[in-house]
Amino acid sequence: MDHFEGINFSEMWCGIESAPGYLKPVVKVATGGTTGSSLAICGYYNVASGIYKNILVIGWEKLNEGGATTGIITAFDPVWERPSLAGALGPLALMAGMYSAKYGITPEQAAKVTVKNRSNAANNPFAHLQMPNITIDYVMSSQMISYPLRLHDVCPQSEGACAIIYANEEETKKITDNPAWVKSVATSHYYTFGTDDKMYDLPTATMASKKVYKKAGIKDPIRDLDVAEIYEPTSWSELAWTEALGFAEPGQGGKLLDEGITQMSGELPVNPSGGVLSTNPIGATALVRVAEAAIQVMGRGEKRQIPDVETALAMGFGGSLWTELLILGKEKLR
Amino acid sequence: MSRKKGQEKIFEIKWKTDLPYRYSIGKLAVKFFEELKKNKKIYGSKCPKCGKVNFPPRAVCADCFVEMTLSDMVELPPKGTLEGFTVVNYPFVDPQTGGMRPFPYGYALLKLDGADTYTMHFVNETDYTKLKVGQRVEAVFKEEREGNMGDIPYFKVIKEEE
Numbered sequence: 001m002d003h004f005e006g007i008n009f010s011e012m013w014c015g016i017e018s019a020p021g022y023l024k025p026v027v028k029v030a031t032g033g034t035t036g037s038s039l040a041i042c043g044y045y046n047v048a049s050g051i052y053k054n055i056l057v058i059g060w061e062k063l064n065e066g067g068a069t070t071g072i073i074t075a076f077d078p079v080w081e082r083p084s085l086a087g088a089l090g091p092l093a094l095m096a097g098m099y100s101a102k103y104g105i106t107p108e109q110a111a112k113v114t115v116k117n118r119s120n121a122a123n124n125p126f127a128h129l130q131m132p133n134i135t136i137d138y139v140m141s142s143q144m145i146s147y148p149l150r151l152h153d154v155c156p157q158s159e160g161a162c163a164i165i166y167a168n169e170e171e172t173k174k175i176t177d178n179p180a181w182v183k184s185v186a187t188s189h190y191y192t193f194g195t196d197d198k199m200y201d202l203p204t205a206t207m208a209s210k211k212v213y214k215k216a217g218i219k220d221p222i223r224d225l226d227v228a229e230i231y232e233p234t235s236w237s238e239l240a241w242t243e244a245l246g247f248a249e250p251g252q253g254g255k256l257l258d259e260g261i262t263q264m265s266g267e268l269p270v271n272p273s274g275g276v277l278s279t280n281p282i283g284a285t286a287l288v289r290v291a292e293a294a295i296q297v298m299g300r301g302e303k304r305q306i307p308d309v310e311t312a313l314a315m316g317f318g319g320s321l322w323t324e325l326l327i328l329g330k331e332k333l334r
Numbered sequence: 335m336s337r338k339k340g341q342e343k344i345f346e347i348k349w350k351t352d353l354p355y356r357y358s359i360g361k362l363a364v365k366f367f368e369e370l371k372k373n374k375k376i377y378g379s380k381c382p383k384c385g386k387v388n389f390p391p392r393a394v395c396a397d398c399f400v401e402m403t404l405s406d407m408v409e410l411p412p413k414g415t416l417e418g419f420t421v422v423n424y425p426f427v428d429p430q431t432g433g434m435r436p437f438p439y440g441y442a443l444l445k446l447d448g449a450d451t452y453t454m455h456f457v458n459e460t461d462y463t464k465l466k467v468g469q470r471v472e473a474v475f476k477e478e479r480e481g482n483m484g485d486i487p488y489f490k491v492i493k494e495e496e
């Protein structure tokens with residue numbers, strides 16, 4: 001993203017010719033953490049509207065070349081917020097502490113998210129941090145980087161890219177007999193100042209999920225979804241935001257995990273890919289959620305495949321505390 | 335930018351540049367900074383329709399989309415409550431200065447007494463075991479004030495008689 005690498009025309013740096021976009025219309029979309037899900041939704045609109053038959057959507061990031069924390073600070077209010085803001089992790093740490101204080105969620109419960117996701121990542125050849133033998137103790141004894149967030153409660157900085165082909169119904173037949181169909185999409189915004197939202201109850205996730213569930217005919221997400229790829233920049237976020245998405249009542253995200261519902265073998269596995277806690281090339285991160293949801297629907301997940309996936313949810317979360325959601329399915333929405 | 339072990343030394347060009355911006359903070363924030371500088375006072379804005387008190391002051395109510403004017407500004411006490419806190423303990427470049435932001439530092443989400451919205455600011459405690467959600471805090475003012483947020487360098491944790 002231009003903002004993080006500190007360069008202009010980042011699409012040129014990523015190699016339009018190799019994309020291959022040479023002499024073809026190119027649109028750049030950058031919305032912070034949600035970049036990947038904005039790309040996914042724009043890709044869907046471009047094809048579903050009938051403007052294009054076939055398009056390639058690419059998300060990428062080379063965090064080694066820039067400073068994400070510095071870039072993120074510049075996105076916030078220069079007078080009231082920038083002086084004390086410490087990028088994304090500061091507010092995510094505030095959120096984790098408030099969530100813990102309100103509902104009694106423990107660091108052990110948060111550590112279990114990292115253990116789940118990074119051991120899932122060991123089944124994903126594309127994941128950055130693959131830790132098949134990770135333990136709760138290992139997470140809980142890692143360095144405190146912003147209380148209550150320890151090093152392993154937090155996503156890494158990754159380099160990477162992700163690409164998805166969108167095609168209309170006719171073109172799809174030429175590409176595959178086993179596509180993933182987009183059933184519904186939603187974007188929700190909320191705040192003026194970052195402090196309008198305490199983040200653990202992420203109102204935009206609740207707003208967006210109500211919209212996508214309604215459009216896709218989902219009444220009970222635990223029952224009607226088969227897998228979810230959610231955007232969890234920290235272990236605590238996964239617990240809190242599974243609540244915001246309606247998987248559990250407020251304060252019950254820890255219980256949801258403790259009961260094994262979000263584990264690989266559970267009723268609604270969350271992040272079989274290893275999630276953001278394992279891989280975080282920011283401009284690609286939310287597109288990876290969509291790609292992984294599509295991989296699950298298409299049955300191409302190999303060691304990370306959940307059996308018989310009909311319907312999958314993908315989530316993007318971004319700096320202005322907005323949420324974007326997509327529901328993909330084996331069956332077309334009629 | 336970090337270089338990993340074994341990587342050859344890269345050719346680097348370093349430079350510093352000024353990037354001046356003009357940013358309009360609006361009438362309400364102007365009054366806030368004038369009162370802060372001259373009188374050590376903190377002002378928020380109160381929605382004439384729903385009564386929600388905003389600190390920092392803002393010009394439009396986020397709930398009713400009603401505009402607030404200078405006459406809707408209300409004085410708030412310098413005391414409030416810690417709603418959330420952390421101790422930032424990682425290095426990064428501060429875009430405000432171009433240099434590293436000094437760390438560790440206490441970072442808080444707080445609510446002034448009488449305000450309905452939250453604000454983020456520094457708190458002068460770097461030992462997280464000494465901070466607790468719900469603690470009372472008070473603004474510390476600089477003696478020589480310039481009319482910017484640096485005039486309140488931080489909030490300090492206070493003990494109050496119940």
Ligand SMILES: [Zn+2]
Nearest residue numbers: 381384395398
């Ligand atoms: Zn109002």
